[in-house]
Amino acid sequence: MKPIIALVDCNSFFVSCERVFQPHLEGKPVIVLSSNDGCAIARSSEAKALGIQMGAPLFKIQDIIKKGHVKVISSNFSLYGDMSSRVMETLRQFSPSLEIYSIDEAFLNLSLVPEKDLFSYACLIRKIVKLWTGIPVSIGIGPTKTLAKVANHLAKKHSSGCCVLLRPDEINTALRQLSLQDIWGIGPQWSKKLSHLGLKTASDLAQTDPHKIRKIFNVVLSRTALELKGIPCLSLEEISPPKKNLISSRSFGIPVTSFEILRQAVSFHASSLAQKLRQQQSLTCALNVFIHTNRFQKGETYYSNACVIPLPFPSQDTAALIKAAISGLEKIFKNGSFYKKTGVTALQIYSAEKVPHSLFQNKEEIEKRKSLLKAFDKLNAQFGRGSVIFASEGFHKTWRPKACLKSPSFTQEWNQLPRVK
Template identity: 40%
Template sequence: MPIALVDCNNFYVSCERAFNPELEGKPVVVLSNNDGCAVARSNEVKALGVKMAEPWFKMEQLAKRHGIIALSSNYALYGDLSARVMSLLSTFSPKQEIYSIDECFLDLDGFDSQSLVAYGQTIRRTIKQYVGIPVCVGIAETKTLAKLANHCAKKRLAGRDGVCDFGRYSDTQLSKLFATIPVNDVWGVGRKISQSLIAMKIETVEDLRTANQTRMRQQFSIVVERTVKELNGISCIELDGTDTPRQQIMVSRSFGQEVSNFDDLAESIAYFASTAAEKLRKDGSVATSLCVFIQTNPFKDKSPQYQRSLIVPMGEPTGDSIKLVNAAIQGLRVIYRVGYSYKKSGVLLMGLQSRDAIQASLFDDAAEQDKSSKLMTLMDTVNQRMGKGSVTIAASGTKRRWSMRRDSKSPDYTTAWDELPIAR
């Protein structure tokens, strides 16, 4: 059963370039929360030796010498473009597994094996034309091999024009190819496992593919044995086309500047609880409890340290932003201590259940629940039509002095009416 792995190229950078063509061909790096470290790099930046997660202060001089353009992360933009990419990709296969924000598996069972490369090219052209994001496509008989084929397409080790189908290669050709690829490039082989494998003289993909499966299981685990089988074309990891309901939803941020007073901290907690509640309703779920937490900066050794969390039961399952915000702030009142400079806070919604599976109690106020449901539906509808944050809970504030540093953030081109790009 052929499987395709479609992966967006340097996704965050590609999102920025889609709306700012002047960035094409230039070295671009996207920074993490509070402009801390590299979370996405263009090929030009990679060629300069900048590593993933490298702190900005370490590359700042290099950036000045080579004209590296640093951008703050814009997750609203990336999330929206990801949804558009995944929606388009779903039209290419009856079964899709979204693996991450920028990649997904497609079931190509029943497709003409002789035309899969052409089909992959059609996928690439369509995504580029409709969303402006470049992708590569890897095709093989198992998920592990499909990931490897995609790697080969991106690195131009095999395939052509961003598409690599291992089904077009003989066993001899694949053996020669795999002998040139380091073992740590295999999906699921992390740094520690790869170090152990290399110590055993298993240094390439081909070495791992031809390794004794029983020995791999005894030396490591069934996971590594499964990887070896997948490299030999034996499917052990099924394609999961179902959306598994989330068990928890967390929203948390480190602050751009430290917060000491209760009101600013409460504003952050209210904002996080409201954001989590919006995600909860989008999933069609309700929460039975929440956890609120705060902490100081653990990297400031000379400053007083404090961190605390508290679980707050909701009484009855709810997806109401107002109720969840009130509960979170009540929890904050219990754990807050004067005299500390807080660096991070967050809210975790717990005990999630399907909204449709909740049975009403004899003591429930049906009219109040109906009113709450209509209010939340109205709020979500307005925010969907007019842009995120058009209607908010008052307690979440507007100034948000605690918010992340994002000194070089691009506009929210697709999710805010007042930031829509203007055609010239």
């Protein structure tokens, strides 16, 4: 059976999530800011049309914002995460296999749908996702993941929001019009190198001998070339592998000088890492704790330091991680500095199944801790993240990043549910 892959991509996802609960923003220029209200990370098409670039720092676009009456919103990642799982759950209805590629993108296997029905099937998926979740999506269909991406690129330009790219003549026309840097996985650096070889468009890359590409570049790029030819090299990954790197870090809303506040922030990050480790059933063997001041602050000496703390045993226990992280902070904290950011990274992550208990660990104690943390996670899942915390995280979180323009947690907090009058 010929493989047929669809890529479903949510349009201006963060902005669309905000619009679901604030419908008056429909048709208006809207941007969503990065953590700490630094720069624009999502733009509605109206905001793009005003010339706001992706990643533009907020202070540089104040004029456009005022003149264009742009609605500016702080990011609300828990809302976006929740809306993303609603979209993914809806998509599961339409295919036996699905790969969640990112917060707003998924690949679907549509090999069972007859070719002549694919376009109308895509339109149906689009209609149902919008109806059930309120999120607009674009759908591109192709014989490989890379060509589904190309089709999605075209779908965004069609009023239908859908594009099927299966016929060789249509694929060729599409590839001839696609520049190298618009191909999935090809950054500006590779496209520059490829252009030195005389290649200009995706069609040029598809026609180049993949062995030559592999020799000059690597296997990843030769796979891309084959996928553009319609030869599948990338399979659907239905189960995402556990992450090998986990980090939790934030910039502070205002500079922090006090050790106590830093201790609370570091405890929060260690706790958040422990939760992520339990979620993916992994253990970490060591933590890296880092702090730094603002390197652009005039009149202040820049200070940055980090420290690796090995854990006595591989762990996913919040208390053990907090203890280790604080001991790391004690080593690198320097009095009198104005800190801008801190964070904790989990190093050497292993699957919990593969790590045997140490002879020096008390088995009974481990089981007790496991059930305690299970109850801890269950309460937070049921009543919202942060309902139960370790006391060393502090209760006020004065260090939190700036998020002055954040929308309510429409779907995660009982007291913030939207009201219908």
